[in-house]
Amino acid sequence: MAVVKPIPDRLEKRRLTFKGGVHPPEHKEITEHKPIERAPLPPEIFLPTAMHVGAPATPVVAKKDVVSRAQLVAEASGFVSAPIHSPVSGTVKDVLPLPHQSGRMVLSIVIQTDVEKTEEIIRAEASQGVEANIDLSPYTPEQIVRAVKDAGIVGLGGAAFPTFIKLTPNEQKPTDIVILNGTECEPFLTADHRSMLETPGRIIAGLRLAMKATGAPRGAIGIEDNKPDAIASMKKALQEANVTDRIEICTLRTKYPQGGERNLIPAITGRAVPVGGFPPDVGIAIFNVGTAAAIALAVAHSRPLMERVMTLTGLGIKNPGNLLVQIGTPLQFLVDKCGGTTHGASMAILGGPMMGPTAPELNLPVLKGMSGITVLTHSETRPRKEFACIRCGRCVDACPLGLMPSLLARLGQRRRAEEALRLNVLACVECGSCSYVCPSNIPLVQYIRSGKAQAQKIARKK
Numbered sequence: 001m002a003v004v005k006p007i008p009d010r011l012e013k014r015r016l017t018f019k020g021g022v023h024p025p026e027h028k029e030i031t032e033h034k035p036i037e038r039a040p041l042p043p044e045i046f047l048p049t050a051m052h053v054g055a056p057a058t059p060v061v062a063k064k065d066v067v068s069r070a071q072l073v074a075e076a077s078g079f080v081s082a083p084i085h086s087p088v089s090g091t092v093k094d095v096l097p098l099p100h101q102s103g104r105m106v107l108s109i110v111i112q113t114d115v116e117k118t119e120e121i122i123r124a125e126a127s128q129g130v131e132a133n134i135d136l137s138p139y140t141p142e143q144i145v146r147a148v149k150d151a152g153i154v155g156l157g158g159a160a161f162p163t164f165i166k167l168t169p170n171e172q173k174p175t176d177i178v179i180l181n182g183t184e185c186e187p188f189l190t191a192d193h194r195s196m197l198e199t200p201g202r203i204i205a206g207l208r209l210a211m212k213a214t215g216a217p218r219g220a221i222g223i224e225d226n227k228p229d230a231i232a233s234m235k236k237a238l239q240e241a242n243v244t245d246r247i248e249i250c251t252l253r254t255k256y257p258q259g260g261e262r263n264l265i266p267a268i269t270g271r272a273v274p275v276g277g278f279p280p281d282v283g284i285a286i287f288n289v290g291t292a293a294a295i296a297l298a299v300a301h302s303r304p305l306m307e308r309v310m311t312l313t314g315l316g317i318k319n320p321g322n323l324l325v326q327i328g329t330p331l332q333f334l335v336d337k338c339g340g341t342t343h344g345a346s347m348a349i350l351g352g353p354m355m356g357p358t359a360p361e362l363n364l365p366v367l368k369g370m371s372g373i374t375v376l377t378h379s380e381t382r383p384r385k386e387f388a389c390i391r392c393g394r395c396v397d398a399c400p401l402g403l404m405p406s407l408l409a410r411l412g413q414r415r416r417a418e419e420a421l422r423l424n425v426l427a428c429v430e431c432g433s434c435s436y437v438c439p440s441n442i443p444l445v446q447y448i449r450s451g452k453a454q455a456q457k458i459a460r461k462k
């Protein structure tokens, strides 16, 4: 059993943080004051069977089948997998391989939307709230885990790891604290911020259900200090539920990548996740705030994961905002809903600019783990000339994991994977902090990523 320390009692009195990190311009002002709006239904929904960590789901519908909103359309095909449900009522138009954000072709289910029928169901769902003080007594831990598994919930912060696995109690590694990640440290993105303002009760309910499922006696919610209104909103919901003795709000210094679990867990609990280990090794289960809200809806209303909040932002979007979107909606449809792109638009990023991959095209669908689209302009994406390393050490100071980015990048370029492996290249979370601070404009994370891929092959053979 892991040796665990309690959360320090001084949490409320100081700003928690981690070593390293960077301060990129936040650009949150573009959308942080814009309430979440429900996006219109697209004429067609595209559901790739691979939108989670693990085995792709297996379709259980065929061309011409009539489906209704919330119906299972693809079942989980292994322990680490997740089912997929139709966000719309309509007719299956086809089941075929289609382009995916990974660059591969992925088997996908295309559904033609019956807008009228779907809207009718969505209107009925609007009355199904979940309050922070939800009565937990009707639910056993097994029922909570089963409801989350059946609902196809995966990490909404981007990881897309099946949530039921993290909720399942583990006798060897008992959970004593459930942490909700409300840091949203990526520049531009404000979906979690708005959710904490607009549906705090649902998030707290999800946290309390997660604590019951895992058996954890304590909960914590990490929020950066650039969101004082979200901190106030969550505190109020905690007070209303009368759970302030078991769940606390941890205010963290605004710094990127505060939301990485290897930075957030030590900042809140003082426990370091070992290299090659995972949060359960130190008694922690950690979820994004959006995932907690989805847990609450799944347990209280048997509602599968069909929609999520996304931020459409950046100077390249005409009318940026926070939208409640159906999974499988084409990104282009959402960009058009936001007035389209500006003249200067140059590149769309899936998520935020520090860690998000470039969107190869906008005809891709929204996936469960997609928290936003950031459209950057030409002036923000102009290629910068790369110079030789001047050994300034800034990348080392910025690395939140204490790695040596300049050396790892060099080893990656020279394909010296054995040495990179010895220097812990696999611990790199590709946060991009090193590239961000490099005065020589060296795309360190790109070279390190290549070194990681080589090192992974060696590690697998060992």
Ligand code: SF4
Pocket (backbone or CB within 6 Å): 398, 399, 400, 401, 402, 403, 404, 405, 427, 428, 429, 430, 431, 432, 433, 434, 435, 444, 445, 448
């Ligand atoms: S080496 Fe990896 S973890 Fe460290 S700053 Fe660079 S990208 Fe982030």
Ligand code: SF4
Pocket (backbone or CB within 6 Å): 388, 389, 390, 391, 392, 393, 394, 395, 396, 405, 406, 437, 438, 439, 440, 441, 442, 444
């Ligand atoms: S920040 Fe750039 S220039 Fe400075 S040591 Fe690292 S790689 Fe070299």
